[in-house]
Amino acid sequence: MSVTKAQGFRAAGVTAGLKVSGKSDFALVVNDGPLHSAAAVFTSNRVAAAPVHWTRTAVGDGRLDAVVLNSGGANACTGVEGFQNTHTTADKVADVLGLSAGDVAVCSTGLIGEQLPMAKILHGVEMAAAALVADGGTAAATAIMTTDSVAKEASWTSQPGADGTSYTIGGMAKGAGMLAPGLATMLVVITTDAVVEAEGLDAALRDAVKVTFNRADSDGCMSTNDTVLLLASGAGAVFPDMDEFTAGLTQVCAQLARALIADAEGANHDIAITTVNADSERDAEIVSRSVARSNLFKCAIFGNDPNWGRVLSAVGTTDAIFDPNEINVSINGVQICRKGGIGDSRELVDLSAREVTVEIDLRAGDTSATIWTNDLTHAYVEENSAYSS
């Protein structure tokens, strides 16, 4: 169930003193090989944090030997000094573990615009290196939590092949549904013991992220630090079928993405907005996302109000192909809007459960897509206004 479930990885989570709470706040994941291939995707935010710039370069040659992660500071908008601090952190990891700094990924999360306490960070590297163990996945997943209420882990193992061998993909994630402070930096580390070179990892990761993490949209805000890393150790000596590998990876990413939404700070409802019968996947996605980003809709769901007018008004702002007089909308299975007008009674919709499903039928094609989001609550406002984060 974790980043160390696949063979060939060790991990650790320790307390470097970055969190005022005194909880663990520093993690390290090491790939012991024999393979060290890696791929990554990063935030598309043009104001990217120093560790994102560093790690993008580090993974450029398709190799990573270790990943070091800290909470307590995003190291974003910190200028030359901030980049130097990331560099120094990678140097320290390389020094302690006998690696090249260029093969060390760095991930940070926390408040933007503050320099990291480097003495604590460097001491954290020493402690984490000393604590590395083959079953350290959960300790690492716990150490990267910020406002997360639970550590987030997932794994998948292939069916045994003709020769009886199988391979595993496991991962950890932090981020409270993008609803958390610090823009809820989403940090994800996924490992596998399959033998896959960097190019194959990259293609599989992009496919998987597109339909999982990129479709979790809790509050429309994009972090400066989002990072998803995929590392292969090859320790299982299995050469996977890449379609199967991608399907397994997508399953792990989907589990982690759902865990982020389910743990969204301040949310009372998890909402799956599915657009069906769209002309294209792009249409289905933008229609679902426009509803997911409507504050009025999200407040209505918080109020257990099946306010379908707010769904239609959000759909109406998109350029997707549809006829406003043909759209059907169902909330929790009740078709409250039929052909763009009044359908079944709002009274029939029960919104008392945490999970809410919204289905928008565009009647314009045969493609569908789901965006996961949360409701907009008092706790969200409280969480994001009560203190600087």
Next chain:
Amino acid sequence: MSVTKAQGFRAAGVTAGLKVSGKSDFALVVNDGPLHSAAAVFTSNRVAAAPVHWTRTAVGDGRLDAVVLNSGGANACTGVEGFQNTHTTADKVADVLGLSAGDVAVCSTGLIGEQLPMAKILHGVEMAAAALVADGGTAAATAIMTTDSVAKEASWTSQPGADGTSYTIGGMAKGAGMLAPGLATMLVVITTDAVVEAEGLDAALRDAVKVTFNRADSDGCMSTNDTVLLLASGAGAVFPDMDEFTAGLTQVCAQLARALIADAEGANHDIAITTVNADSERDAEIVSRSVARSNLFKCAIFGNDPNWGRVLSAVGTTDAIFDPNEINVSINGVQICRKGGIGDSRELVDLSAREVTVEIDLRAGDTSATIWTNDLTHAYVEENSAYSS
């Protein structure tokens, strides 16, 4: 100060019984000529309400004789019956006032997806017609209020020309900063006694709306009913210089737009986000709007927290021309972000006043634009979740 300040107009506001509160809820504005030219802009939402469809057609020939407005129901997503109800309302106004129904604009605001109580509407037409007076502007402005806390009016009078004559532009608006229930339909009626044909009105109105109402963005949600109407009576017999007319009209629109933001339901702060030194007006506008639509930024301002990281992370999602390492950000005059990094101390920023100014200096050109928005508060969530609207 009102829709009847210009000569040639009468107005009324009456109680048709649409509001549970028993307050006035039905308004009528009549252009007595001699000119009856008109122009309009509407919501760009593709799910537009029946009265929007009706009025777009009615104003198509550049002539309007009367505007009838109701609260208590948006008449949106109401199908054929909804459109028929709008038609019937216009017929009734035409019948009572001796006009052609095709010259009567209809505006509605309220909950989407419910049919209007037509008996009350038709009785309202009779009452309002009987109540028409030359100083009825304020009564009309009051009758179109929904969750607005004050009636919104504005006017402007030109400097006397060489012959001592001048002309007036006056208007009224409803909508609580787009934060109100019913998606805060923004209804605006502006009148003038200048002699301007429909084509001139249309050009001036589009210019004015672009930099006023279109730059007020309280919560990013777009109503199905937004309508801005401009009617000219020609009763002042002044042929204006069109640049001057457009400037005066822009001033009236700006006053009304500011009044909408200032009255935003649940808001604690009015925020002016100005992007300066942009490469183009389009860049300046999208950068300001991206910040105006960041829930995290809006929560921070509610918490009196000058969280500039949330400004930069929103700017970073745009494709405007800028170098992340060159951006400066000031909040209430304190440059807390300099060259994309840490600037003056956050402690120096005083956010206790209602008005907040954010200046984003892209250092990429010489164009600027301002978007007005509000903070995201507990009262916003309460207002939009506590009851169906």
